[in-house]
Amino acid sequence: MITPAFELSQDPDFLTIIIKIPYAKASEFDVYFEGEDFKFYAKPYFLRLTLPGRIVEDGREKASYNTDKGIFTIQIPKEIPGQYFEGLDMLTSLLAPKKLRSAKPLVEEIAASAQLSEEEEEEEEFDWEIEQTPYEETAESTLQQQYCYGFGNLHSGVFERLQDELSDVIDIKDPDRVPVNERRRKRLAAEAAKFDPDHYLADFFEDEAIQHVLKYRPWWVDAHKKKMALQEENHQEPDRQTFVVFSEEEREQLRKFKNKSYLLDKRTRHHVYLSLIDILLAYCYEICVNEGDKNVESSWNVRKLSATLCWLESFTSIHDVLVSFGRRVLCYPLYRHFTLVTRAIDDTVTILQLGKGAVLKCLLEIHKIFRENDPSYILNDLFITDYCIWIQKIKSKKLAVLAESLKKATLTKSHTGLELEELEAAAVLVQEEESKLKDAGTVSKQQLPSSESETSDSEESSSTSSSETEGSDSDERESSTSEDGKINPLQGTLQEERAAPLIDCNGLRQDTNTSMFEVSDEKSKVSLQSTSVPGKLIEELEKQMHTAIRLSEQAEGLATASCVVSQQQENCASEPDSFSKDAIGKGNFLEVSSKKNPLLFLCSTNEDED
Template identity: 80%
Template sequence: MITPAFELTQDPDFLTVKIRVPYARASEFDIYFEGEDFKFYAKPYFLRLTLPGRIVEDGREKASYNADEGTFTIQLPKEVPGQYFEGLDLLTSLLAPKKSRSAKPLVEEMAASAELSEENEEEFDWEMEQIPYEESIPPLQHPYGFGNLRSGVFQRLQDELSDVIDIKDPDQTPAKERRRKRLAAEAAKFEPDHYLADFFEDEAIKHLLKYKPWWIDAHKKMTALQGESHQEHDSPAFVVFSEEEREQMRKFTNKSYLLDKRSRHHVYLGLIDILLAYCYEICVNEGEKNVESSWNIRKLSATLCWLESFSSIHDVLVSFGRRVLCYPLYRHFELVIRAFSDTVMILQLGKAAVLKCLLDVHKIFRECDPAYILNDLFITDYCIWIQKVKSKKLAALCESLQKTTLSKSHMGLELEELEAAAVLVQEEEKALKAAGTVSKQQLLCSESETSDSEESSSTSSSETEGSDSDEQESSTSEDGEINPFQGMLQEERTAPLIDCNGLRQGTNASATEVGDGKSKVSLQSPTPPGKLVEELEMQIHSAMRLSEQPEGLATAGCVSQEQEENPVPEPDRFSEAAAGKGNFLEVSPKPNPLLFLCSTNEDED
């Protein structure tokens, strides 16, 4: 038989059951309902439901068939008008009959009448191979999975499932050892550089935190209507299941779970852990699924990845926070707080919202090859179990979660110290950068001042040189008679002197000095002075005109620095003539020994 697709709705007086049976023979169908039981049969479809409230047959019941859609619509009167039937969206819980909820032994003893007769017994094989008995101690098995009801799974499938969980050999590892190894692995995996990078450069984090999943709008609607009557029961109306999700619920096999108090405690805490990981995945991927979705959920949930059994809600939050800061791409504490608040909203919306999230996790794991085993160990059982949980229990769990506080100091990773140290380093870098900028500006200013001074000095020197050259040009161009005289003096000054008893050979000698407004000419000649004296007088007059020029022009070519600093003492005007050493015409009190004209001695005269 095929279980058809169906859905249930209600109003104050009727319960409506809509059943889709394509290609069924509408002329041959049966409907039975009484109390909490409802049965429908139309070959090859069969549906049996256990309703959350009682219905009655009083003549108001109706049934119709839509041939185009292939659907039956059946209206059933409520026994108590106005009664609200809770959990009509939880289809898996409706499929099981009441009697199947009590656990029955899998093996029962048959009655004595069922014993086989001796004629039907098979002949015993006396020649069968015998194997010596060896007493073996079964290996110690530590349970895990939903409610810690499984063991030995990973021992048989270690090679295939090594990528699904982080713990090695979970069947031989007790719960305390799993926790110790998990904490050590998280401490080794934590990277301060990655955390600080996300802490300071949080533009992408802020963008992700703006995303609003479906439960935020649903929670706002529920909060807005909380003041009205009977709205406590209407919370499932804010959660709508898709047809795919309904099909998922129909495929589950309904069963009961015999859990003691401790196991139920672990189940509730594991539910919070899985929801936190799921909320993180939805937030960072903005509701879109990708190849990393399965990895994110199972890696951030220690229940799935380390088969952890928590003892308190605070331990769950600390474990989730540490794993967010150690493993995924985005490692920011604000994402931990966001997942925490989203989980509270989902629990406040009720078990329908929780079931919708678990169905999404089930689908993600089903489509990922190595993670499918987690559905068999945890998610499928959670999807069936949550439909039977009392709403008051879930509300109490949500209230306890809201009262739990979580801070960075609880992570045990010295986050606050890292942030403070990073802020100090950042401030020091800013100070050094500012100081470097100031020094660089000062250097640029000094360089500009130096270049300006060099330019000004070069300009002044060029101006000075230009003025000197201008002055020299002016000195040579003002009086054209000076140039030949200076040329003659230069020629006399540079001509080679051949010492021959104090005489210059082959030339007449004369000396002229111009300076301090006075001129002096020393003359030695072997003949009486005639025209030579007259020519010298003319040149003296020219030299006197030269001395009237500005200082530094006329004297530059005639007087040396040595003569200016160490002047020769002035001799008697006619002392040398009186001594009979020659005929001299003295015209200057300061004779220049370099500029003189030699003539013949008195002996030669």
């Protein structure tokens, strides 16, 4: 809380208290007085006095408030008429609380504590004793060193003591000590730090909500169409104010404003016009994104997007205004899309073309938004109220020229200095790469079933070939049945890899280990022992192998068998096959087994050749 500047005076019947509360929200204030106590509150000011005499509330009290000077005056009757109050100029003593509180003693008597009055207990629960510091007037020489701001740079020293209370209204700290160039430098640095590329790209690619709000048509669109249609029919400039209708509430607010005259030099008027564009741009954005409905964020949107209101900026050109507004739209609000910037510019041009009636209506709506929001009401005192009064006295031709200048001005993404085009190009490249990878994954998934089917077909053909081979083998075994109709089945297990000698393609023996084949029938077992393989037998085996391969190709229709055998013949030197033979029944048969592709060949031979 801020202790305001105050002074007291008296006459025989009344005590007069004058309180200076500039830029306070005077529509909401509280006054309490009884006996020697006086309390006053008007945000952000609080004053509590302990008077040297008693006052009373009997209906004769009076109060008034001067909005221009920010002075609150109250006259309170004395309880005893004619009594003289001493020490009214001792302001520090008047601010002191009535009862100084001290720490409770460490040792307390029970009897004494039991005698506490109810009044003291109530004071313990509700404490009004807020620490206050007397206000000190600032010297005129110090005021001249402060920097100005507000409408026409007519204000200064406002935030010197209100900075803590109004820190949410403006972003710049201690504006009374910061020159215009320094404000701009700090603003640009804050915007660069606030800019979020992810948020911008999200709104750039997923803009359904933004496209929806862009379809909203505010009231000035229809008013402008009516104006243009009437102008084409009459071939003359119609009265612009006839297309704007003020509500009763707006008319009442206009009656409350006090008439003022503003003596502005040429440079200051230039700043005022540019700041007006900046404020209208922020207002048009707010109306567009909320589709004409106001909410709790409306005040934040308007003041945050306007560097005039948020940073107390003073612009020198229309281009600077557009760049500032574009940067802030892309850094702060919920929807950060460049199309919203261009839409707000077009709406502002339309409002200015409609004339000062349309501009005044928009300013009255802004005034209402700030009036209903704490602590944004301070911006009405600094800017909006003066704009509402000033705009009624300017010529419409001035606004028409301003609208034409704004219409000719251009703003591109590169002007914002946020590298928007580079971000968009990089994001598009990333999106294209993701699309390609996604398409490649889809194609591979589509090809996967066909390859699986081919694999299954191959497996089926292999199984068919295997079954046919087994069938062929069984048929040949049945044909080898003895004359008396008895079959000689194999009883033992072939031990090829452990006992069979390895023979290369040239018929040379690579191992001399003994091979044992155990063959049994129902009556006897025949045991054959071989330590060598004659060359003649190898030649016959080679002929039989080629014959069996040709038969297998014709019977099964498999081309793979030939390739496998050819490969085995080419690599026989490095990985020779293992052969084993066995005698079954009365006829002599030879069984050849390959390590890679086992093939069974049944060859009939003579007993003398064995």
